[in-house]
Amino acid sequence: MKVTVIGSGYVGLVTATCLAEYGNDVLCLDVDVSKIELLNQGGVPIYEPGLEEMIKRNRAASRLRFTSNIAESVAHGTIQFIAVGTPPNEDGSADLQYVVAAANHIGRHMNTYKVIVNKSTVPVGTGDKVRAVIAAQLTLRGLNASFAVVANPEFLKEGAAIDDFMRPDRIVMGCEDETASDLLHALYAPFVRNHDRILLMDIRSAEMTKYAANAMLATRISLMNELANLAEILGADIELVRKGIGADPRIGYHFLYAGVGYGGSCFPKDVQALQRTANENGIQLRVLAAVEHANLAQKSVIIHKIKQRFAGNLAGMHFALWGLAFKPNTDDMRDAPSRVLIEYLLAQGATIAAYDPVAMIEAQRVMPHATGLRYGEGPQAVLKQADALVVMTEWKAFRSPDFAEMKALLSQAIIFDGRNLYEPQYLAKQGFEYYPIGREQIYPALIARALMTEPSEQALNLA
Numbered sequence: 373m374k375v376t377v378i379g380s381g382y383v384g385l386v387t388a389t390c391l392a393e394y395g396n397d398v399l400c401l402d403v404d405v406s407k408i409e410l411l412n413q414g415g416v417p418i419y420e421p422g423l424e425e426m427i428k429r430n431r432a433a434s435r436l437r438f439t440s441n442i443a444e445s446v447a448h449g450t451i452q453f454i455a456v457g458t459p460p461n462e463d464g465s466a467d468l469q470y471v472v473a474a475a476n477h478i479g480r481h482m483n484t485y486k487v488i489v490n491k492s493t494v495p496v497g498t499g500d501k502v503r504a505v506i507a508a509q510l511t512l513r514g515l516n517a518s519f520a521v522v523a524n525p526e527f528l529k530e531g532a533a534i535d536d537f538m539r540p541d542r543i544v545m546g547c548e549d550e551t552a553s554d555l556l557h558a559l560y561a562p563f564v565r566n567h568d569r570i571l572l573m574d575i576r577s578a579e580m581t582k583y584a585a586n587a588m589l590a591t592r593i594s595l596m597n598e599l600a601n602l603a604e605i606l607g608a609d610i611e612l613v614r615k616g617i618g619a620d621p622r623i624g625y626h627f628l629y630a631g632v633g634y635g636g637s638c639f640p641k642d643v644q645a646l647q648r649t650a651n652e653n654g655i656q657l658r659v660l661a662a663v664e665h666a667n668l669a670q671k672s673v674i675i676h677k678i679k680q681r682f683a684g685n686l687a688g689m690h691f692a693l694w695g696l697a698f699k700p701n702t703d704d705m706r707d708a709p710s711r712v713l714i715e716y717l718l719a720q721g722a723t724i725a726a727y728d729p730v731a732m733i734e735a736q737r738v739m740p741h742a743t744g745l746r747y748g749e750g751p752q753a754v755l756k757q758a759d760a761l762v763v764m765t766e767w768k769a770f771r772s773p774d775f776a777e778m779k780a781l782l783s784q785a786i787i788f789d790g791r792n793l794y795e796p797q798y799l800a801k802q803g804f805e806y807y808p809i810g811r812e813q814i815y816p817a818l819i820a821r822a823l824m825t826e827p828s829e830q831a832l833n834l835a
């Protein structure tokens with residue numbers, strides 16, 4: 373099938389490439405000419421595992437092309453996916469200017485039947501807006517070409533985007549046009565074992581489903597974070613509590629990890645946008661307001677631990693930082709909790725040596741003036757002379773480090789762990805002060821006790 377994808381960001385590139393992988397003839401448009409030039413030279417503007425090889429393969433087979441020519445892109449696909457950004461306005465509502473621009477492009481250039489499929493996350497009613505924009509352009513041109521508008525929100529997660537797209541839990545399809553529905557069922561057939569996974573519904577329900585899903589997931593995280601903070605005070609362990617509640621199939625194990633608050637390009641903005649939609653309609657979403665509030669507070673939880681440990685005086689101190697992006701396996705720095713920490717430490721007069729396996733170039737781009745922040749070549753390299761290590765992202769490579777080497781490199785054996793990567797008692801036995809989230813905090817006194825209870829080598833030999 374001939375498909376156009378408008379927008380070559382995280383969603384657009386993954387959508388276009390995965391559709392090409394199944395033999396479709398895909399043309400990907402972006403108004404950012406530098407992105408298209410890079411893609412046409414074989415580069416990839418984002419880091420997403422597996423994407424580069426897949427783009428290469430499909431470009432080589434001429435199933436995937438990139439352009440900044442709008443007329444060409446509209447002429448190409450009967451199906452036109454819109455996958456442009458919907459960033460937050462100042463008041464938290466979704467900025468629809470890029471979606472409206474894409475609709476205008478289509479309306480200005482289309483001459484035959486088109487199915488306009490909106491993949492961007494958009495407020496309920498945007499389908500009507502897109503339809504009106506295209507219809508107005510056609511009227512201006514005195515043209516009577518027919519078209520359908522479909523809401524097909526995307527649920528992929530960065531870092532696992534290809535797998536999510538190739539094997540979706542469900543495909544939500546808000547579609548009120550039979551021809552469009554038939555075309556999209558055919559397009560998605562290879563991605564779903566059976567059509568039960570395609571949930572056909574009206575456009576408004578589909579648009580709302582996207583926000584409802586992110587709101588539900590963000591709520592789980594904020595609740596777990598608040599429970600973690602309480603567990604820490606009560607002497608309970610949130611990791612055990614997580615397992616205890618996850619065993620209930622009504623709750624489930626996924627998405628129950630306490631940490632430094634949710635970040636990224638979706639949850640923060642979508643939780644806000646849904647509240648704005650509610651407010652505009654005279655309703656308050658009190659639970660979501662609390663979810664957002666709790667998340668903002670959680671982003672400072674490590675800062676409080678650091679302040680407490682060092683009696684608030686951080687000027688002249690030096691910190692090592694593992695993990696910059698908002699989560700592992702991505703270079704996306706949008707709303708990354710690490711940024712809150714970096715800003716705070718630098719403002720206090722501390723310096724930072726940071727390492728992230730893939731996000732350092734992007735971090736430099738989004739924080740060009742962060743004096744006092746430098747980047748290191750590897751996880752161990754940034755530890756040298758640091759007063760403490762702070763872990764902000766749970767990359768696998770951080771899970772089993774050489775603690776003896778770390779101890780030798782750090783000037784103080786102290787770890788603040790925003791992702792609960794290690795076992796507190798094990799760290800105590802390694803001689804580390806350790807401050808995780810919602811678990812036992814290993815203060816200096818506890819290290820002495822842990823070392824005392826550790827059977828000595830001599831005792832083991834005697835046995």
Ligand SMILES: NC(=O)c1ccc[n+]([C@@H]2O[C@H](COP(=O)([O-])OP(=O)(O)OC[C@H]3O[C@@H](n4cnc5c(N)ncnc54)[C@H](O)[C@@H]3O)[C@@H](O)[C@H]2O)c1
Pocket residue numbers: 378379380381382383384401402403404407455456457458470473474491492493494526527528529530637638
């Ligand atoms: N990133 C995710 O994990 C994810 C997952 C699901 C849904 N979403 C939603 O999908 C949408 C896109 O998100 P993203 O992260 O891919 O955004 P992005 O910022 O990575 O990419 C958007 C791209 O669209 C381009 N663009 C803007 N206006 C255009 C136009 N008129 N014509 C052509 N190109 C245009 C931009 O130059 C940019 O390259 C958002 O609504 C987002 O909420 C994102």
Ligand SMILES: O=c1ccn([C@@H]2O[C@H](COP(=O)(O)OP(=O)(O)O[C@H]3O[C@H](CO)[C@@H](O)[C@H](O)[C@H]3O)[C@@H](O)[C@H]2O)c(=O)[nH]1
Pocket residue numbers: 493526527528529530531586589593626627628629630631632633634635636637638639642698699
């Ligand atoms: O148990 C958990 C799970 C996640 N997070 C944090 O939550 C944020 C979002 O993580 P994740 O959902 O894995 O990443 P995204 O790529 O932002 O994906 C979310 O946002 C996308 C854009 O809307 C949706 O398509 C996805 O379904 C939805 O999971 C990150 O900061 C994570 O560290 C936690 O703190 N605890």
